[in-house]
Amino acid sequence: MKGNKGAMRKDLWPMRLNKYIAYAGICSRRKAEELVKRGQIKVNDVIVKIPFIEITQNDTVKFKDQIITPTKKFVYILLNKPKNYISTVSDEKNRNSILDLIKENSDERLYPVGRLDRNTTGLILLTNDGHLAQKLSHPRNSVSKIYKVWLDKKTTQEILIKFQKGAQLEDGYLKPDALNYSEINDPREVLIEIHSGKNRVVRRYFEHFGFTVEKLDRVYYAGLTKKNISRGRYRHLTPDEVRNLKHLGK
Structure with a gap:
């Protein structure tokens, strides 16, 4: 991992170890905590298991015995x-x-x-x-996502109202932020807006109502759209x- 600790803003130092690892592009801060607790991080060639110790510009941090440094260029x-x-x-x-x-x-x-x-x-x-x-x-940040959903069966206004009310899934209750037809001429296509990031949650949501998702396309994420991206x-x-x-x- 290329980087230059000296190029980082001076007001970032000292920096907590989990933040240092995240800024090095290894993983998120949460995952960094796990790496530290599992003993996979060394500071000055000593294994540390406390994610929140403070790192200075003079310290050397290693992951898999390779020196890592905070990046000065985010992509x-x-x-x-x-x-x-x-x-x-x-x-x-x-x-x-x-x-x-x-x-x-x-x-x-x-x-x-x-x-x-x-x-x-x-x-x-x-x-x-x-x-x-x-x-x-x-x-907690409720990042909004919109999906275009192609279902295996036609829907009706009555079914659409049921979709809009929400459902209890095995890992919690889900109520769409918004849900409506995608194309008026095809009652098998709907748009659903949610902020949940749980695994396969859109597919599981429609399965709860007896529908199978044949195709699923995320068309909006956190204010970003697919415009001009084929x-x-x-x-x-x-x-x-x-x-x-x-x-x-x-």
């Missing part, structure tokens, strides 16, 4: 994910990963925010900003977009 990429790509960094089955679609040289390690399952398409954010990744993933392509966020993401939940 924010918005990708329109195709089907049959997984949104994890590594995969023991050697399947296609969304990282394979990023066609540019970078020394930064990118991680997905707001993961999508293999068969779901649409917007996903990749970044090396562990602090922002944690913020967008935390339930399937399998991506773009870098603008400074204003990054600023808006960082102010979510404030």
Whole structure:
């Protein structure tokens, strides 16, 4: 991991260890706490298990016996994910990963925010900003997501009203922020807006009502849309977009 501690703003020092690891692009602050508690981080060649100790510019931090340093360049990429790509960094089955679609040289390690399952398409954010990744993933910040859903059966206004009321799933109650038809001429297509980030929650929601989701596409994420991003392509966020993401939940 390339970096220069001296290039970081002076007011960031001293820095808590979990924040240091996140700024090095290794993972989010929450995951960094786990790495430290498992004894996978060394400070000045000594294993530490306290995530909140303070690091100074003179300390050396290692992960997997490699020196890590906070990055001075954060990268924010918005990708329109195709089907049959997984949104994890590594995969023991050697399947296609969304990282394979990023066609540019970078020394930064990118991680997905707001993961999508293999068969779901649409917007996903990749970044090396562990602090922002944690913020967008935390339930209290209520990051809004809109999905276009293709169902296996036609719906009616009566069914649509049931969809809008919410349902008790095995891992908690879900009530859509908004739900309506996507196309007036096709009652199998609906748009659903939620802020939950639970695993396969949209598919499970419609299964609760006896419907199967045949196709699922995330068309909106935290104020970002797919405009001018064709399937399998991506773009870098603008400074204003990054600023808006960082102010979510404030």
